[in-house]
Amino acid sequence: MIREGFRSIRTHSLMSFATVTIIMACLIIMGSVALLSVNINVLIRDMEDQNEVVAFVEDEIEDEEQAKAIGNDILALDNVSSVDFISRAQAMENYMSKYDKSLMEGIDETVFRHRFVIHLTDITDMAKTDDAIRGVPGILKVRDHLEYANTFIKIRNIVSVVALVLMVILVLVSMFIMSNTIKLATFSRREEIAIMKMVGASNGFIRLPFVVEGLVLGLLGGGLGFLAQWGLYNLVTGSLVESLTGSIITVVSFRSLALPILIVYLGIGVVIGVFGGINAIRNYLKV
Amino acid sequence: MVRFEKVKMTYDSSGTLALDGVDLNVDEGEFVFLVGPSGSGKTSLMKLITGEVRADSGKVIVNDFDMMKIRRRKLPKMRRTLGVVFQDYRLIENMNVYDNVAFAMRVVGAPAREIRKRVPYVLELVGLEGREKRLPSELSGGEQQRVAIARALVNNPRMIVADEPTGNLDPVRSLELMLLFEKINEMGTTVLVVTHEKELVNALAKRVITIDEGHVISDGMDGYYSYEIQ
Numbered sequence: 001m002i003r004e005g006f007r008s009i010r011t012h013s014l015m016s017f018a019t020v021t022i023i024m025a026c027l028i029i030m031g032s033v034a035l036l037s038v039n040i041n042v043l044i045r046d047m048e049d050q051n052e053v054v055a056f057v058e059d060e061i062e063d064e065e066q067a068k069a070i071g072n073d074i075l076a077l078d079n080v081s082s083v084d085f086i087s088r089a090q091a092m093e094n095y096m097s098k099y100d101k102s103l104m105e106g107i108d109e110t111v112f113r114h115r116f117v118i119h120l121t122d123i124t125d126m127a128k129t130d131d132a133i134r135g136v137p138g139i140l141k142v143r144d145h146l147e148y149a150n151t152f153i154k155i156r157n158i159v160s161v162v163a164l165v166l167m168v169i170l171v172l173v174s175m176f177i178m179s180n181t182i183k184l185a186t187f188s189r190r191e192e193i194a195i196m197k198m199v200g201a202s203n204g205f206i207r208l209p210f211v212v213e214g215l216v217l218g219l220l221g222g223g224l225g226f227l228a229q230w231g232l233y234n235l236v237t238g239s240l241v242e243s244l245t246g247s248i249i250t251v252v253s254f255r256s257l258a259l260p261i262l263i264v265y266l267g268i269g270v271v272i273g274v275f276g277g278i279n280a281i282r283n284y285l286k287v
Numbered sequence: 288m289v290r291f292e293k294v295k296m297t298y299d300s301s302g303t304l305a306l307d308g309v310d311l312n313v314d315e316g317e318f319v320f321l322v323g324p325s326g327s328g329k330t331s332l333m334k335l336i337t338g339e340v341r342a343d344s345g346k347v348i349v350n351d352f353d354m355m356k357i358r359r360r361k362l363p364k365m366r367r368t369l370g371v372v373f374q375d376y377r378l379i380e381n382m383n384v385y386d387n388v389a390f391a392m393r394v395v396g397a398p399a400r401e402i403r404k405r406v407p408y409v410l411e412l413v414g415l416e417g418r419e420k421r422l423p424s425e426l427s428g429g430e431q432q433r434v435a436i437a438r439a440l441v442n443n444p445r446m447i448v449a450d451e452p453t454g455n456l457d458p459v460r461s462l463e464l465m466l467l468f469e470k471i472n473e474m475g476t477t478v479l480v481v482t483h484e485k486e487l488v489n490a491l492a493k494r495v496i497t498i499d500e501g502h503v504i505s506d507g508m509d510g511y512y513s514y515e516i517q
Binding site for chain 2: 191192194195196197198199200201202203205206
């Protein structure tokens, strides 16, 4: 009976291929979104850990000593644990060490501002402290990672909603295609099914080969989807890391998430497969 | 054993009355012919017995199962007490004779050892020893029907129901087949045969139930086929 399931996959190879492909596509879209969310979450957490605020000094204050003096005013504020002054020259040096030096030709340090890197005691009050720093005379603007974090959270939320809708549609589509593939098998074996019914085979028994077929296709889709996801993820993150070396973006390695992803993929494959199989044969079992 | 009491049945699609108050009683161990013209309700009656359809009203008891109340889940259990034979044999074309018969045991979950013992015995009973490896397409019509009978018998049913089993066979093969049914009946199995063939029915001299337009019009032990085909 189990062998029947495998035989049927071979006989309807084109439909089987379509089924596996659609399951793969469904899983990859879902997985990509999930991985994006995981990465954004990690980023957000990193930023919160850094609890770092950068305050830029107004352009008019060119003298280094004069600028440095503002630091004392900042240190006097509530919730500020430390203030480090970074001059224009240092800022340019930091920047150049991160990026290709050839880009910086003809640019002098005056494009950079004097700045302070400020660490906070309590990150939850970051917004309030930011306002206070902005109020210090000579400070032009304040940049904290919370702004980025909020943007990332927004992106993540939008991506999640879109992904959820896409996923529901794709799961339904894959179940439908799965059902059709297996219906072909039930059609070519309807005589056999009728005979099985006549001699008193239980519905579960008759269903078995079709459930096996669905299960195998589902597992195949899940497994291949997992491998494709792995390749895709490494490709995308590889080029991302290359182009953004040293920036605030860090990526989670696929390896650390591989096991849960594999389990979820196979699980979804199994669910789509088994339900597709049961659905396909339902009509034949009514007699 | 079959018991019908005031059974009424209409076809869902057209609303035509297929059976109109049929009373019928076939006891354990009997051999009964069910005869009647096309459209008389024979097939509906058969389908009620095998549980493929349900009656609108009345009482249908088959091998102690109340077919009016039976749950769908219980149908397989009920069908294991029946052996069904069709006019067109309904063998699985890509399975050989042995596997066609063994298939019926496998699908009800019989142990392999029992299958190996029982299948050759039944094949010998229907006169097909030495034909185990043949495919259905390599057999004559009569032989194919014997395979179907072996398959119906292999799970040791209480009753064999045959729907026009000789419809595709010549008179000599038909008589041989009827004698085989008689032999099976003598071994204790109830046999119900639906047929058109007057000569066969009269030759065997068994109980004959005649049905027409949804009514039982005669039921006699004299083995006489009282309905004249126009």
